[in-house]
Amino acid sequence: MPRILLVEDNEMNRDMLSRRLERKGFEVAVAVDGRQGVDMALAGGYDLILMDMSLPEMDGWEATRALRARPQTQRVPIVALTAHAMAGDREKALEAGCDDYDTKPIELPRLLEKIDLLLKRSS
Amino acid sequence: MTGPATDLTPQAVAELRHDLRTPVNHIVGYAEMLLEDSTDPAYATCRAALQETLGAARDVLALINATLAPTRATVDRRELDMLYDSLRQPQHRIQQAIGGLLAAAQTPPGATAVDDLRKILAAADRLVPAPAPPASLASRAASAQPAAPSGAAAAARILVVDDQEDNREVLRRRLEREGYVVDCAEHGRAALARMAERPADLVLLDVMMPEVDGYAVLQELKSAPATRDVPVIMISALDDMPSIVRCIERGAEDFLPKPFDPILLRARISASLEKKRLRDQEKRYLEEVQRVIAAASAVEAGTYRAGTLAEVGGREDALGRLARVFDAMATQVKAREDRLRDQVRELRREIDAARTRSAEFSVPLDAGTLGAGQRFGERYEILAVVGEGGMGTVYRVKDLELGEEVAIKTLRPEFVSNATLLERFKSEIRLARRITHRNVVRTHDFGDWRGVYYLSMEFVEGLTVRQLIDMRGRLTVPSALAIGTQLAASLAVAHEQGVIHRDIKPQNLLLDAQGVLKVMDFGVARLAERPSSLTEAGLIVGTPAYMAPEQLLGEEIDGRADLYSAGLVLYECLAGRLPFEATTATALIAKVLTEAPPPLSDLNPDVPGPLSSLVGRLLRKQAQERVQTAAELAQLLERME
Numbered sequence: 001m002p003r004i005l006l007v008e009d010n011e012m013n014r015d016m017l018s019r020r021l022e023r024k025g026f027e028v029a030v031a032v033d034g035r036q037g038v039d040m041a042l043a044g045g046y047d048l049i050l051m052d053m054s055l056p057e058m059d060g061w062e063a064t065r066a067l068r069a070r071p072q073t074q075r076v077p078i079v080a081l082t083a084h085a086m087a088g089d090r091e092k093a094l095e096a097g098c099d100d101y102d103t104k105p106i107e108l109p110r111l112l113e114k115i116d117l118l119l120k121r122s123s
Numbered sequence: 124m125t126g127p128a129t130d131l132t133p134q135a136v137a138e139l140r141h142d143l144r145t146p147v148n149h150i151v152g153y154a155e156m157l158l159e160d161s162t163d164p165a166y167a168t169c170r171a172a173l174q175e176t177l178g179a180a181r182d183v184l185a186l187i188n189a190t191l192a193p194t195r196a197t198v199d200r201r202e203l204d205m206l207y208d209s210l211r212q213p214q215h216r217i218q219q220a221i222g223g224l225l226a227a228a229q230t231p232p233g234a235t236a237v238d239d240l241r242k243i244l245a246a247a248d249r250l251v252p253a254p255a256p257p258a259s260l261a262s263r264a265a266s267a268q269p270a271a272p273s274g275a276a277a278a279a280r281i282l283v284v285d286d287q288e289d290n291r292e293v294l295r296r297r298l299e300r301e302g303y304v305v306d307c308a309e310h311g312r313a314a315l316a317r318m319a320e321r322p323a324d325l326v327l328l329d330v331m332m333p334e335v336d337g338y339a340v341l342q343e344l345k346s347a348p349a350t351r352d353v354p355v356i357m358i359s360a361l362d363d364m365p366s367i368v369r370c371i372e373r374g375a376e377d378f379l380p381k382p383f384d385p386i387l388l389r390a391r392i393s394a395s396l397e398k399k400r401l402r403d404q405e406k407r408y409l410e411e412v413q414r415v416i417a418a419a420s421a422v423e424a425g426t427y428r429a430g431t432l433a434e435v436g437g438r439e440d441a442l443g444r445l446a447r448v449f450d451a452m453a454t455q456v457k458a459r460e461d462r463l464r465d466q467v468r469e470l471r472r473e474i475d476a477a478r479t480r481s482a483e484f485s486v487p488l489d490a491g492t493l494g495a496g497q498r499f500g501e502r503y504e505i506l507a508v509v510g511e512g513g514m515g516t517v518y519r520v521k522d523l524e525l526g527e528e529v530a531i532k533t534l535r536p537e538f539v540s541n542a543t544l545l546e547r548f549k550s551e552i553r554l555a556r557r558i559t560h561r562n563v564v565r566t567h568d569f570g571d572w573r574g575v576y577y578l579s580m581e582f583v584e585g586l587t588v589r590q591l592i593d594m595r596g597r598l599t600v601p602s603a604l605a606i607g608t609q610l611a612a613s614l615a616v617a618h619e620q621g622v623i624h625r626d627i628k629p630q631n632l633l634l635d636a637q638g639v640l641k642v643m644d645f646g647v648a649r650l651a652e653r654p655s656s657l658t659e660a661g662l663i664v665g666t667p668a669y670m671a672p673e674q675l676l677g678e679e680i681d682g683r684a685d686l687y688s689a690g691l692v693l694y695e696c697l698a699g700r701l702p703f704e705a706t707t708a709t710a711l712i713a714k715v716l717t718e719a720p721p722p723l724s725d726l727n728p729d730v731p732g733p734l735s736s737l738v739g740r741l742l743r744k745q746a747q748e749r750v751q752t753a754a755e756l757a758q759l760l761e762r763m764e
Contacts, residue, residue: 010145012149012242012246013145013148013149013152015242016148016149016152016153016156016242017152019156020152020155020156023156023159054141082141083140083141083144083145084137084138084140084141089193103144104144104145104147104148105144105148105150105151105152105180105184106148106151106152108152108155
């Protein structure tokens with residue numbers, strides 16, 4: 001069962017997305033800010049990270065850069081999630097080291113497709 | 124904030140987009156999850172409410188994306204106010220749908236369903252902070268400028284066009300003091316460029332300018348769709364009346380004499396803006412009227428989608444009410460049509476299943492009737508015998524004049540021997556010929572050939588409800604409803620024309636391969652009547668099994684007797700048998716007159732309670748206790764599920 005780390009500060013987003021992913025057969029762990037996300041990811045054991053970009057403590061871009069800088073998390077796929085949907089967001093996320101990018105509101109089938117593709121690619 | 128008076132900075136726009144999309148994300152996520160849990164048909168109400176919620180959420184997202192597109196750097200305050208206003212309608216839809224489920228305690232399964240529904244409501248509440256405008260917005264839009272003039276929702280933007288710098292400055296200062304946002308252009312070309320870039324709400328235009336003068340600018344503005352409706356006030360010296368008249372003829376709203384009088388300036392500008400506001404309102408109103416009209420055409424064309432009028436329905440005036448009522452009606456009609464389509468589909472399935480066995484039911488040509496290939500009169504060639512009934516024989520024939528297949532029904536001589544009866548029959552047939560309805564077999568002609576009276580009518584390829592019941596034992600609820608609804612529709616039209624069928628029974632109901640029901644023999648039963656009472660032996664033709672009590676008693680009857688018979692047809696479709704059975708006609712009549720029919724749901728547990736009691740109502744001995752009209756019956760059946 002693939003393990004996903006969901007880094008998300010908004011409680012309702014966390015609750016909703018983790019439950020939806022669990023229904024689809026993923027094991028989901030959650031982190032509530034960028035720093036906790038980085039700590040948990042470094043501890044290891046995750047097949048993919050879903051990273052909200054606007055996070056307290058350390059934002060998603062910074063957290064992604066931190067994870068990319070460490071050997072143990074260098075290759076873990078990261079999907080950026082944002083509700084900003086600003087022009088250039090996507091480029092900014094990819095530049096920070098994310099593998100893909102999706103906007104909220106989440107379209108689950110679209111996100112699942114991206115997750116599947118990344119998991120296949122990394123395995 | 125450093126942006127201009129009423130604009131949001133790019134950062135503020137991004138934050139606002141984030142703040143609005145986040146609740147949409149919650150609404151969509153929880154609603155989709157709950158929808159996954161509500162697949163069981165028992166949760167149809169929940170599904171409908173959740174789908175409505177998802178539809179509204181999609182509308183919210185489209186509205187947010189339209190105003191706050193990622194490519195837009197700034198957004199002005201008025202657009203934001205409009206966005207918030209437009210979000211109220213889908214927000215309300217979500218609150219209604221989800222609040223309705225919670226209020227009726229009709230929630231999807233699962234321990235967290237109620238909590239999740241509440242989360243959807245909480246998210247919907249966050250879409251539009253109540254009351255408008257939101258506090259967060261106020262902090263985002265800088266307010267370095269004085270308040271807009273009273274009565275205006277936001278500061279209007281005015282473009283001052285004058286080649287004299289002094290004039291421009293005086294006007295700018297005065298107008299800014301009044302609370303307007305002022306932009307200036309020093310000549311005509313600059314004015315047109317500014318207007319093309321972003322039309323102002325009003326233009327103050329000097330007439331006399333070098334190069335491109337006021338007339339030319341006015342003409343240009345009035346000929347471009349984007350600026351046509353922007354009011355233009357001409358600035359002119361008072362002694363130049365001919366110029367002023369010329370400008371007003373070309374579409375200028377008003378004029379301001381130089382030197383400017385502050386009171387006049389204020390009055391003319393606010394009057395022009397107010398007129399524009401009213402015009403815009405009227406224009407919007409007419410556009411929305413157009414949308415209601417377009418929706419009506421869509422309903423006619425069968426392409427109307429529920430919720431199309433959502434935006435117009437958000438209005439608080441009579442047009443909004445019309446749109447809401449219209450939308451609700453069109454949606455109901457569509458639901459009803461869908462239901463009927465499903466029922467007919469089920470009926471077709473049963474017909475198809477029965478047709479594979481229908482060979483057993485073809486009527487052999489018998490020696491006593493005409494054979495295939497023989498002529499019937501000058502006009503018809505016999506193709507086959509399709510039925511043999513109490514009153515005569517039915518043939519499928521070719522109409523040699525028209526090259527079409529029709530049906531001919533011959534009538535046994537005993538039915539047409541009495542001249543009075545024959546006349547009455549003819550007048551009944553004349554009436555019946557007027558009935559044009561997809562559920563009625565068209566009657567063409569009545570005539571006689573070599574002493575044999577006959578009726579020619581539309582030929583329907585198919586089988587009778589009698590055959591269908593005999594082959595299937597009994598029918599499913601949707602099939603029976605498809606039959607009942609169509610039968611009631613045909614009776615409604617006939618009764619309206621003053622024609623009572625008098626002999627509704629499964630043998631007289633034809634079904635074509637598409638599941639369309641066609642009622643045969645309107646008016647024909649007149650022939651079987653005798654002006655005498657039941658006590659005389661042998662007067663009831665065929666079986667009295669489908670006749671209403673008052674008909675059996677030889678009393679005067681009306682459409683409600685047909686409704687009794689329709690009730691029996693429904694009963695038989697659903698139970699596979701009639702409520703009253705006896706070995707002799709007398710015993711049967713006694714039962715019809717005195718016994719209560721066993722409730723349908725006792726014989727077939729699949730029949731829903733409301734349908735069982737509706738059939739029970741049709742079978743009341745007293746006509747006044749039945750459903751009173753066929754139109755009402757049609758409506759009641761259409762609503763059954």
